[in-house]
Amino acid sequence: MTVRTRFAPSPTGFLHVGGIRTALFAWLVARQANGQFVLRLEDTDQKREVEGSAEHLRESLLALGLAYDEGPDIGGPYAPYRQSDRLESYRMWAQKLIDGGRAYADPYTPEELQAFRDEAKAKKRPFLYRNHRPKNPPAWDGTQALRFKSEPKDYTWHDEVMGELSTGPEVIDDIIIIKADGFPTYNFAHIVDDAEMKITHIIRGQEFIASQPNYLNIYEALGLTPPVFATMPHILAPSGGKKLSKRDGAKDVLDYLADGILVEALVNFIASLGWNDGTEQEVFSVDELIDKFSLSRVQRSGARFDEQRLVWLNGQWLRRLSLDDLYARSANFWPAEAAAASDDYKKQILSLVQDRIKTLADLRDMTSYFFTEPTPNESLISGNKQLKKLTPQERTDLLQAVHGSLEQSDFSPESLQTTLNTLLETTGQKPAILFGLIRVVITWAPFSPGLAETMALLGKDRTLARIQAAL
């Protein structure tokens, strides 16, 4: 049987890291089995729908490389893939339940229902609708909610992540399957869709684990064989033990990319949040993930979102990139002054900073002196515990000597290094002072790449001019 997994978000907002992990794992399961990955939009709650979020979801998945084989925009053998376009299916399956005496119209008003709930709460008992199941419900005319007539019983089932799970009959209830507005509830629609779309693995968050027995009851009533279930624990906020939410900084995945995080790093990070292959490997390519991922090794408890680890992984991936690849990805991250610079010049800069940037966005603050004349910042000298010891006269003498020697250099990195080493002897200064001073006056930046390489790239004219200006 072909493995088919799906990602079924509701178009109610952006895709954050919690959601993307579910999507990633579903995608990995499909890919490693040479199966299909399906995108389905669960838009049965018209009130909550957010304009443009379907498109945003699509972009986010594609930006992360999680291409889907079937979906609302590309169609597929089980189209449509948008629940609001599938109302007839739900009607048909619901009718089967009605005909079999397993669904009935809910005669109560919202007020009456609320009264039942309040009563249960007052008694500190869980609310069960079936305790109030009407003896002779009216015929369902489509204007009332349609409820599933449950058959409470024990359940034990297997979950690929959680292992064996079991519950008693007290959690089974008569849940609503079609709302009074004619739309199905998630609880019903996803079962119908997964069956019709031949989904083999349902991978979703732990918020659904409590209703799982109710789903099993419906599968039985519908005569369907349940697919494989895999429940993912939540990703937790960095600070507390709470589920990661927007106010804890759960960013849109596209924001991470815009902030200079590489796709490889983001995918690697999200995958390793709650999963590992049992070895000491930390850095995984997508291909390695496809090869090695397994639901059974997913952690059962929630994992905190640790951004420092994401940044570290980003550095790992940044350093593995070829220069051309790095250059291609850096396009949107150069400082404004770089607009007129040549490809070749920018590539040379990248080769100097590749080992010291943490995100692509670092390029904006770390490379501007390669494109424009830096503004002298005296605090870089007064704040340096070596350089601040120099008197103004000593400083000038030193720079004068440097300037003199460099005028003789052809400015290749090798000869510059030789010249610098010779200066160390002729001036009798420590490297920390001599090189530190040169570095500061030619970049006026808190840090910079290797001195000889930096000077070589800046060229003789600019380097000498900046030293001259600091005299």
Place this chain on the structure above:
RNA sequence: GGUCCCAUCGUCUAGCGGUUAGGACACCGGGUUUUCAUCCCGGCAACAGGGGUUCGAUUCCCCUUGGGAUCACCA
């Protein structure tokens, strides 16, 4: 409150009866003859508590504690 799930360094985790409890991030030192990084070396740091089972428990069972999920005409 009912039900269900979970529990190893600050964080992510390895471990599936016998280990000096391993790795990674972060942090703190040292090195790589300038800074900041990279890289390398070293250090700090954990089995929530209590009962069992066993020759022997981090590991298996029970209880306690703690955390999480859920109890919608949301998904």
